[in-house]
Amino acid sequence: MKVAVLGAGAIGAYVGAALHRAGADVHLIARGPHLAAMRQDGVRVLSPRGDFTARPHATDDPVEVGPADYVFLGLKANSYAACGPLIEPLLHGTTAVVAAQNGIPWWYFHRHGGPYDGRRLESVDPDGAVSAVLAPERAVGCVVYAATELERPGVVRHVEGTRFSVGEPDRSVSARCLALSEAMRAGGLKCPVEPDLRNDIWLKLLGNISFNPISALVRATMRQMCLHGGTRRVIETMMSETLAVARALGCEVGVSIERRLAGAERVGDHRTSTLQDLERGKPLELDVLLAAVVELAEITGVPVPTLRTVHALSDLLALRSAA
Numbered sequence: 001m002k003v004a005v006l007g008a009g010a011i012g013a014y015v016g017a018a019l020h021r022a023g024a025d026v027h028l029i030a031r032g033p034h035l036a037a038m039r040q041d042g043v044r045v046l047s048p049r050g051d052f053t054a055r056p057h058a059t060d061d062p063v064e065v066g067p068a069d070y071v072f073l074g075l076k077a078n079s080y081a082a083c084g085p086l087i088e089p090l091l092h093g094t095t096a097v098v099a100a101q102n103g104i105p106w107w108y109f110h111r112h113g114g115p116y117d118g119r120r121l122e123s124v125d126p127d128g129a130v131s132a133v134l135a136p137e138r139a140v141g142c143v144v145y146a147a148t149e150l151e152r153p154g155v156v157r158h159v160e161g162t163r164f165s166v167g168e169p170d171r172s173v174s175a176r177c178l179a180l181s182e183a184m185r186a187g188g189l190k191c192p193v194e195p196d197l198r199n200d201i202w203l204k205l206l207g208n209i210s211f212n213p214i215s216a217l218v219r220a221t222m223r224q225m226c227l228h229g230g231t232r233r234v235i236e237t238m239m240s241e242t243l244a245v246a247r248a249l250g251c252e253v254g255v256s257i258e259r260r261l262a263g264a265e266r267v268g269d270h271r272t273s274t275l276q277d278l279e280r281g282k283p284l285e286l287d288v289l290l291a292a293v294v295e296l297a298e299i300t301g302v303p304v305p306t307l308r309t310v311h312a313l314s315d316l317l318a319l320r321s322a323a
């Protein structure tokens with residue numbers, strides 16, 4: 001199996017290293033000092049499950065890699081629309097694209113069925129710019145429950161979790177999902193094939209839609225946001241509005257808000273990825289988390305006053321931090 005990891009950062013390099021050590025033909029596409037370190041010393045993974053080093057091919061030139069069976073997309077979601085020249089050389093007729101992004105993916109309504117089938121979300125696929133370069137037919141859905149960070153160039157710290165749930169937009173259990181799952185499991189990861197992956201998308205999103213923007217607005221850790229009565233109530237309300245949108249779209253999240261908050265509190269004094277991006281002056285990946293659900297609320301007619309308020313505040317924050 002040939003796998004190209006486009007954007008082999010914290011999550012991409014981790015997946016690439018795991019697949020490579022199980023024998024897959026892996027090619028990492030990255031840039032800058034991180035690429036230089038991976039070229040020289042491979043990917044060093046530091047993990048509570050055991051440290052290891054893998055030495056897959058690493059490059060900044062997708063043409064050098066050529067067409068692959070799978071492209072694992074480890075770019076931030078706000079770079080998808082511009083990734084055409086990077087991904088084009090990696091595609092053959094049946095290449096599957098597996099995106100690590102949190103939030104609502106560009107393919108969400110592809111083969112969804114029902115009244116919303118085929119609908120495009122402006123917040124995640126503005127003017128169709130993302131689906132123009134990432135054809136929804138290629139998409140294999142993926143919900144990443146693992147957490148990793150780039151500790152320094154070439155060195156990935158695996159914080160917790162090994163689950164990468166995958167699934168087809170049309171809910172079938174396809175050969176391409178099963179083959180990917182087998183390769184991921186051989187690399188020591190969990191990779192269930194979920195017919196109802198959209199339920200997983202909402203489950204993961206409950207945390208990201210609330211903790212991520214609030215953490216950036218108030219510059220607080222997960223534990224601090226849970227322990228402060230005010231932010232805890234805002235987060236509970238955001239989660240409950242999000243659940244209402246999910247239900248309006250026929251999805252069920254089998255975890256209560258209380259359990260979701262207890263899990264988040266256990267993560268402790270972790271700075272969310274959005275807060276880390278803000279502190280590093282990087283673009284904030286909030287459209288696929290918050291703007292997308294506000295748009296879905298409009299489509300389904302679900303009232304989401306708190307999501308709208310936090311969206312307004314964090315949208316200005318994102319604009320100001322990009323300026």
Ligand SMILES: NC(=O)C1=CN([C@@H]2O[C@H](COP(=O)(O)OP(=O)(O)OC[C@H]3O[C@@H](n4cnc5c(N)ncnc54)[C@H](OP(=O)(O)O)[C@@H]3O)[C@@H](O)[C@H]2O)C=CC1
Pocket residue numbers: 006007008009010011012029030031032034060074075076077079086100101102144145146147148149150273285
């Ligand atoms: N890390 C995690 O625990 C989780 C991440 N995710 C999702 O996974 C995605 C990736 O996140 P994460 O791995 O943390 O982010 P990173 O920033 O660590 O990884 C993205 C990588 O892509 C590289 N990149 C960007 N543009 C190019 C380019 N033109 N050519 C080559 N390389 C490029 C970046 O390089 P540079 O740094 O130079 O920009 C970086 O190394 C996000 O959508 C995130 O939401 C989901 C769940 C968990």
Ligand SMILES: CC(C)(CO)C(=O)C(=O)O
Pocket residue numbers: 207208209211212267270271272273274
């Ligand atoms: C820690 C967590 C779960 C916060 O929602 C996360 O996924 C992130 O930092 O992006």
